[in-house]
Structures are given as structure tokens and as C-alpha cells.
Amino acid sequence: MLELSNALVFPDLTQPAGWLPLVFALVMALAMLAYVILDGYDLGVGVLLRRADDVDQKDTMIASIGPFWDANETWLVLGVGVLLVAFPMAHGVILGALYLPVALMLLALTLRGVAFDFRVKAHDKHKPLWDTAFYVGSLLAGWSQGFMLGGLITGFESHWASQLFSALIGLCLVAAYCLLGAGWLIMKTEGVLQLKAVRWAQGSLWLTAAGIAAISWATPWVSERIFDKWFSFPNIVLLLPIPAVTMALFVVMARSLNRLPVRLAQGNQYGAAVPFACTVGVFLLAFYGLAYSLFPWLVVDKLTIWQAASSPEALMVIFYGTAVVLPVIIAYTVFAYRVFWGKSTALRY
Amino acid sequence: MDSFDPVVLARMQFAANITFHILFPTISIAMGWVLLFFKTRFIATGQAHWMDAYQFWVKVFALTFALGVVSGITMSFQFGTNWPGFMNTVGNVAGPLLAYEVLTAFFLEATMLGIMLFGRGRVSERVHTTATFLVAAGTTLSAFWILALNSWMHTPAGFEMIDGKAHVTSWFDVIFNPSFPYRLSHMLLASGLTVAFLLAGLSAYRWLRGDKGAAVQATLRTGLVVAAALIPLQIVVGDLHGLNTLEHQPAKIAAMEGIWETQKGAPAVLFALPDKTTQSNKYEIAIPKLASLYLTHDINGEVKGIKEFGDKHPPVAPVFFAFRIMVGVGMLMLAVSWLGVWQMYRANRSSLGMRGMGVPQPWLLRVLVAMTFAGWVAVVAGWYVTEIGRQPWLVYGVLTTAQAASQVPASNILVTLVMYLSLYTTLLMAYVSVVFHLARKAGKADSADHAPDSYAAAKPVPPGPSDADRGTYA
Numbered sequence: 056m057l058e059l060s061n062a063l064v065f066p067d068l069t070q071p072a073g074w075l076p077l078v079f080a081l082v083m084a085l086a087m088l089a090y091v092i093l094d095g096y097d098l099g100v101g102v103l104l105r106r107a108d109d110v111d112q113k114d115t116m117i118a119s120i121g122p123f124w125d126a127n128e129t130w131l132v133l134g135v136g137v138l139l140v141a142f143p144m145a146h147g148v149i150l151g152a153l154y155l156p157v158a159l160m161l162l163a164l165t166l167r168g169v170a171f172d173f174r175v176k177a178h179d180k181h182k183p184l185w186d187t188a189f190y191v192g193s194l195l196a197g198w199s200q201g202f203m204l205g206g207l208i209t210g211f212e213s214h215w216a217s218q219l220f221s222a223l224i225g226l227c228l229v230a231a232y233c234l235l236g237a238g239w240l241i242m243k244t245e246g247v248l249q250l251k252a253v254r255w256a257q258g259s260l261w262l263t264a265a266g267i268a269a270i271s272w273a274t275p276w277v278s279e280r281i282f283d284k285w286f287s288f289p290n291i292v293l294l295l296p297i298p299a300v301t302m303a304l305f306v307v308m309a310r311s312l313n314r315l316p317v318r319l320a321q322g323n324q325y326g327a328a329v330p331f332a333c334t335v336g337v338f339l340l341a342f343y344g345l346a347y348s349l350f351p352w353l354v355v356d357k358l359t360i361w362q363a364a365s366s367p368e369a370l371m372v373i374f375y376g377t378a379v380v381l382p383v384i385i386a387y388t389v390f391a392y393r394v395f396w397g398k399s400t401a402l403r404y
Numbered sequence: 405m406d407s408f409d410p411v412v413l414a415r416m417q418f419a420a421n422i423t424f425h426i427l428f429p430t431i432s433i434a435m436g437w438v439l440l441f442f443k444t445r446f447i448a449t450g451q452a453h454w455m456d457a458y459q460f461w462v463k464v465f466a467l468t469f470a471l472g473v474v475s476g477i478t479m480s481f482q483f484g485t486n487w488p489g490f491m492n493t494v495g496n497v498a499g500p501l502l503a504y505e506v507l508t509a510f511f512l513e514a515t516m517l518g519i520m521l522f523g524r525g526r527v528s529e530r531v532h533t534t535a536t537f538l539v540a541a542g543t544t545l546s547a548f549w550i551l552a553l554n555s556w557m558h559t560p561a562g563f564e565m566i567d568g569k570a571h572v573t574s575w576f577d578v579i580f581n582p583s584f585p586y587r588l589s590h591m592l593l594a595s596g597l598t599v600a601f602l603l604a605g606l607s608a609y610r611w612l613r614g615d616k617g618a619a620v621q622a623t624l625r626t627g628l629v630v631a632a633a634l635i636p637l638q639i640v641v642g643d644l645h646g647l648n649t650l651e652h653q654p655a656k657i658a659a660m661e662g663i664w665e666t667q668k669g670a671p672a673v674l675f676a677l678p679d680k681t682t683q684s685n686k687y688e689i690a691i692p693k694l695a696s697l698y699l700t701h702d703i704n705g706e707v708k709g710i711k712e713f714g715d716k717h718p719p720v721a722p723v724f725f726a727f728r729i730m731v732g733v734g735m736l737m738l739a740v741s742w743l744g745v746w747q748m749y750r751a752n753r754s755s756l757g758m759r760g761m762g763v764p765q766p767w768l769l770r771v772l773v774a775m776t777f778a779g780w781v782a783v784v785a786g787w788y789v790t791e792i793g794r795q796p797w798l799v800y801g802v803l804t805t806a807q808a809a810s811q812v813p814a815s816n817i818l819v820t821l822v823m824y825l826s827l828y829t830t831l832l833m834a835y836v837s838v839v840f841h842l843a844r845k846a847g848k849a850d851s852a853d854h855a856p857d858s859y860a861a862a863k864p865v866p867p868g869p870s871d872a873d874r875g876t877y878a
Binding site: 122 | 463466467469470471473474475476477478480481483484485488491492495496497498499500502503504506507508510511512514515516517518519521522523526527569571572575810811812816819820823824827831834837838841842
């Protein structure tokens with residue numbers, strides 16, 4: 056049904072059928088990026104929960120993400136929602152190919168989301184059980200998302216090597232989430248827990264770097280087209296800053312994590328936001344690199360954003376809504392983060 | 405594995421998920437408004453018990469909301485994994501409606517919930533009340549969009565088919581399709597009734613355990629009065645909804661009524677065992693001509709039977725029984741809530757300062773405890789009537805369920821179905837037991853340290869770091 060033409064023809068971008076799919080690809084990419092960073096830190100905190108010393112530390116860790124996790128997950132609904140409504144054909148292909156990892160992720164997210172509430176409301180003796188559910192849910196959600204990312208890069212190959220690759224990407228994404236989560240805790244907590252978070256960040260730093268290196272290495276080998284896109288002149292010159300800046304960010308992070316314990320011990324919070332900010336920077340660059348490589352394919356070499364798009368009329372209706380509402384969403388999200396700015400305090404209601 | 409039909413499995417999986425999901429929005433839609441009511445009563449009267457009521461019920465709300473969110477995320481994936489043909493055929497209609505739900509409702513409720521739950525002390529009282537209002541508005545807006553889409557699947561309008569795909573000709577007709585006003589009202593009232601019985605049931609539970617504070621009385625009274633006020637409205641709206649269904653989906657009505665043969669002066673079948681092989685009812689108990697009377701408002705009006713629709717009719721037995729369960733629970737709700745309100749006025753206890761209102765007799769309180777989740781039974785039964793009653797169509801007259809099914813292997817669906825079912829069963833049991841556990845815990849907290857811990861007594865603190873009570877979340 057889908058013709059594979061080597062000469063990729065870009066449609067007329069002055070027509071709605073041309074620019075609307077592009078806009079929605081952008082909205083979807085931004086939603087996914089927002090999801091990965093925002094839910095990334097709270098999934099990371101969930102994975103790190105098992106390493107906390109006592110109930111107090113666990114409560115503080117969870118308090119730091121309490122007001123946000125719900126809205127953070129909504130970005131996933133928006134990302135998948137745009138895939139569903141703007142690119143219905145790709146939604147079926149992608150989620151059909153990822154049926155089992157998607158199911159695993161959904162179970163994990165369910166377990167995690169409810170554990171968050173149950174742990175403080177259920178009988179005290181059940182609290183450790185819900186903490187375990189929170190940890191396992193966060194871990195599996197992160198891992199299955201990495202597994203899906205691997206599938207997206209390899210074009211949903213069912214070969215065992217591709218599956219193994221995806222499984223490894225899963226581990227690396229968990230590490231990256233831990234790095235984000237640890238960075239978040241360094242910003243939002245104080246004292247013993249904050250120092251522990253610095254050590255956690257150091258622990259996940261190199262696995263994250265390995266994951267990004269693995270994806271960068273594998274991506275051009277999967278598709279000849281991506282290979283050509285990367286290693287042709289002048290693209291290669293324009294692309295070089297991405298790995299260069301990524302490496303620089305890792306170096307900055309490593310240095311910051313080495314210095315922080317001394318400074319924090321003196322009660323100096325200067326630079327407590329550096330690890331988190333650098334990790335976000337790494338995520339942005341990795342995401343940009345990935346988007347650049349895959350564009351305009353939704354399914355590598357099989358389905359482009361234009362082939363998979365809904366009718367221009369339907370997209371136009373959603374476009375008006377998105378143009379009005381998305382800025383409002385961003386505005387009140389910023390408002391919510393400002394309300395809970397600073398070190399987190401105990402949650403009670 | 406070959407013996408399993410993937411379409412049947414996909415339907416079971418989707419049904420399991422949507423059944424689990426709908427339980428929680430049903431509570432959170434109306435509960436949002438009830439919380440706003442408690443909070444505004446507190447602001448208006450300054451009576452601490454309204455804030456105590458808010459404080460207790462917001463916990464139930466938060467738990468309910470979390471379960472609704474996570475099961476809702478699953479829904480957004482299963483549209484594509486289970487029914488790819490749905491979006492491929494009617495995506496131009498369904499897509500924008502779903503997109504508007506996410507954009508206008510999901511983010512609003514999720515973000516404002518954070519402020520509503522944890523923001524007191526960090527924002528002004530006015531902003532906190534506004535956040536509470538926006539959460540309630542968000543849940544209701546969400547219901548608006550999703551019921552617009554669901555109603556469109558029953559009574560599609562405002563579109564044309566071009567090359568096998570639906571294209572919208574009028575968005576107004578799509579959204580305000582013929583069954584939408586009835587379905588939306590029916591569902592919102594159902595949400596109100598579910599919450600009313602939850603309020604009354606849990607408060608009765610606390611009262612019977614000796615937890616007889618002003619907050620418990622206020623919520624018991626609110627629950628009973630709301631239930632008594634909404635149930636007659638619901639019966640009228642339900643009847644109108646039925647007449648609307650008769651006009652647009654007569655096969656569903658035939659299945660609901662258990663009427664196989666088209667006839668004038670059709671009987672109202674009270675009980676029977678519909679048998680699809682003989683296409684008739686066994687052990688039928690019926691009142692002659694009554695169905696014609698309430699369906700056509702004419703004692704000799706003609707009602708179409710199931711046989712009229714060939715193979716394009718829903719399975720009769722599940723629709724028939726689900727309808728009787730829904731109506732039965734509704735009648736019970738009417739009897740119990742009216743009796744409860746009557747007993748409340750009779751038991752004049754002006755000494756309690758409740759404007760002359762007392763509480764119902766203990767036996768009725770026990771009935772209320774048993775009916776804490778009665779709303780769920782009626783809602784699920786009602787949804788089974790309408791959704792199974794739509795079969796074999798997914799979009800009535802446009803797309804059948806089988807046409808929309810995916811090519812996912814039956815084994816994959818079966819494995820995940822078992823996983824979902826075990827998770828949902830566990831979570832449902834956990835939810836119900838935790839809600840009652842919260843009620844017991846609230847009773848203990850009330851008698852132990854009432855005043856200092858009271859929400860009403862708490863003064864907002866300036867934003868910023870605070871070491872006080874670290875880790876005493878909730």
C-alpha cells in the first residue's frame with residue numbers, strides 16, 4: 056500500500072495539506088519532549104525511592120513530585136493523542152508493533168500512579184508494599200519506554216539483535232531518568248537526602264552517556280538514508296556541535312557533582328540546579344538529533360508524516376484549538392511550578 | 405490459542421478497561437462540585453465542619469482522580485491498538501473531539517489538582533477556591549467532549565462519507581448530535597447520584613461507628629438530599645433518553661425490552677430468560693400493553709421486535725438483564741433516599757444545631773452503607789445497555805466493530821487481558837477497602853486531636869522552605 060520512493064518528495068508547504076502535518080509533527084515532538092523531561096524526573100525519583108534510607112526520606116522524595124506527576128503524565132496523553140488524531144495510520148502501525156511493551160508501560164504507569172496515592176492512605180502496614188509498587192512501576196515504565204525508543208530507531212525489526220539493542224536502550228533510559236530524578240532532588244531537597252542525590256546522580260551519569268553513545272552509533276547503521284543524511288557535506292559540519300555540546304555538558308555535570316558535596320556541607324546551595332539543567336540540556340540535544348535523523352519519517356523508511364496525516368479539514372479544526380489552548384496550558388503549567396518553587400515541603404491535605 | 409476470536413478478546417479487553425475507567429470519573433465529576441460546595445459553605449458560614457468535610461472528601465477525591473487518570477492513559481493507547489479501523493474510518497470526527505478533551509480538560513484538571521491538593525498556604529484562599537472550581541469544571545468539560553464522541557457513535561450526524569472515510573460537514577451537528585443532550589444529562593445525573601450515595605454511605609458508616617461529628621452529619625445530609633433531589637430527575641431523563649433511543653436505535657430498545665416479535669400493544673416484560681436459539685423468552689412475566697404505553701405513549705402503539713432487524717441486532721440477554729439491573733438499582737435509590745430524607749425531617753433534633761434535622765434510623769443507615777457504591781452498579785449496567793446495545797455496530801450504521809478490529813495476534817491480546825484483569829481486580833479491592841479505611845482513620849483523628857489539626861484552623865504560611873512536619877504527607 057505504501058510506496059517506497061527513494062526520492063523523497065516534499066509536498067507544497069504553502070497548502071494546508073503540506074504545512075499542517077508539519078505543525079502537528081512539531082506539536083507531537085514537543086509534547087513527547089515535555090513528557091520525557093517532566094515525567095522523566097518523577098519516574099527517576101520513583102526508581103531512586105528504593106535507595107532511600109528511611110520512611111522520612113521516601114516521604115520527602117515523593118513530596119517533591121507530588122503536585123506535578125499528574126500533569127506531567129498528561130503530556131504523554133497529548134503526544135499519543137496527537138499521534139492518534141493527526142497521524143491515525145502511524146498510530147495503528149507503531150502501537151501495533153509495540154503492543155507488548157506498550158501494555159507493559161501502561162500497567163507500570165497504572166501501578167505507579169495509584170501507588171502514589173495509596174501509600175499514604177492505605178493501612179500503615181501496607182505502605183512498604185505500595186512503595187515497592189511505586190518503585191517497580193517507575194522502573195518498568197522507564198524501561199519499556201526505552202525499549203520502544205529502540206524499536207522506533209530500528210524500525211520495529213523483530214531480529215533478536217534489535218530486541219537486545221532495544222532492551223539495552225531501556226536500561227540506559229532508566230539511567231537517564233535516574234539522572235534527571237537525582238538532579239531534581241538536588242534542587243528540591245536539603246541535608247542528607249540532597250547529598251545522597253548527588254551520589255545517585257554520579258552513579259547514573261556514565262550509563263546515561265553510554266546510552267546516548269549507543270543510540271548515536273546505531274542510528275546511521277539502521278537506515279542508509281539516515282547515514283547519508285549525517286555523513287554528507289555540509290550536514291556533518293552542522294551536526295557536529297550536537298555531540299560536542301553533549302560531551303561538554305557531561306563534563307560540566309561531572310565537575311559540578313564532584314564539587315557539590317563540599318559546598319552543600321557548608322550550607323551553600325550555589326549550583327544545586329546545575330546537574331538538572333545540564334541533564335535537560337542533554338535530553339534536548341539528544342531529542343533534536345533523533346528528530347533530525349527520523350524526519351520526515353514516522354516509521355523509518357515506511358511512513359512519512361504526510362502519508363500518515365488526517366484530512367486537512369480535521370487538522371485545521373484541531374490546529375485552531377491547539378493555537379489557542381496550548382499557550383494557556385503552558386502558562387498555567389509555569390504558574391503551577393512557580394507556586395511550588397523552592398525546596399519542597401511536606402505535603403498534606 | 406486458535407480457539408479464541410481476536411475480535412472478542414479485543415472487545416473484552418476494551419470493555420474491561422473502560423468499565424474500570426468509568427468508575428472513577430463517575431465519582432470525580434460530581435465530587436469536584438461537591439468539594440467546591442463544601443469549601444464555599446465554609447467561606448460563607450465560617451463553620452469549621454464544612455472545612456473538615458472538605459478535608460476528608462478531598463482525600464477520597466485525590467485517590468479517585470489518580471485511578472481515573474491512569475486508566476484513562478490506557479484508553480488513549482487502546483483506541484489505536486485495539487480498534488485501528490475506528491480512527492482510519494471516522495478519525496476526522498473522533499480526532500478533533502478527543503484532541504479538544506485533552507487540550508481543554510486534561511491539562512486543566514491535572515495541573516489545578518496539584519494546586520488544589522497541595523497549594524493551600526502557598527496561594528491565596530481565592531486562588532485555591534478558583535483551582536477547586538477549575539478542577540470541577542475540567543472534569544465536567546472532559547465529560548462533555550467524551551460524551552459528544554460517544555453519542556456521535558450512537559447517532560452519527562453532520563458528516564459525509566468520501567472514499568470510505570467520514571468527513572465533517574457541520575461541527576455543530578457532530579457535537580450536538582441527536583442523542584447527545586440526553587446522554588450527557590443522563591451521565592451527569594448518574595455521576596451526581598453515585599457521589600450522593602457514596603457521601604451518604606460512607607457518612608452513615610462513620611455515624612454507625614460512633615463518629616457523630618458535625619462534619620459527618622453535614623455530609624450524610626448532603627448525600628441524602630442530593631440523592632432524593634436527583635433521582636426523580638434521573639428517571640425522567642432516562643425515560644426521554646429511552647424514547648430518543650427508540651427513534652434512532654430501535655434494535656437496542658427491542659433487546660432492552662426483550663420483545664422478539666413486532667407487535668401492537670407490546671407487553672412490559674418484567675422478567676424472562678431470553679433465548680437466542682429459539683428467538684423467544686422463557687419464563688416470561690409481563691404486564692400486557694405497558695411497553696407500548698411508555699415507549700409510544702399509546703396503549704396500542706407498535707413496537708418493533710428483534711426479528712425485524714435480521715442479523716443487525718445486539719445480543720439480547722446481556723442488554724435485557726443489564727437494563728433491569730440499572731432500573732432496579734434506580735428504584736431502590738428512589739425508595740431509600742426519599743425514606744432517608746423523610747426520616748431525617750421526622751427525627752427532629754434541633755439540639756444538634758442542624759436546623760431541626762436529625763439522622764435516619766440505624767437500619768436505614770445500614771442500608772445506606774450497603775449502597776455506598778450502588779451508583780457504580782447502575783452506571784456500569786447502564787453503560788452495558790447502551791454499548792452492547794449498539795452492537796454489531798461501532799459507529800451506528802457506519803462501521804461495525806469487526807471491521808475496526810486490529811490484526812494483533814489473539815495470544816498477545818489474551819496475555820495482556822489477563823494482566824489487566826488481575827491488576828484491575830486488585831486495584832478495585834484496594835480502592836474500596838482504602839476508602840473505608842480512610843473513614844475509620846478520620847473517626848480516630850477527629851476524637852484524638854481535632855482542633856490543632858483542623859484545616860479551618862490552619863493559617864496560610866508564606867511560600868518557601870519549611871522544616872515543619874516534613875514527611876507527614878496527608
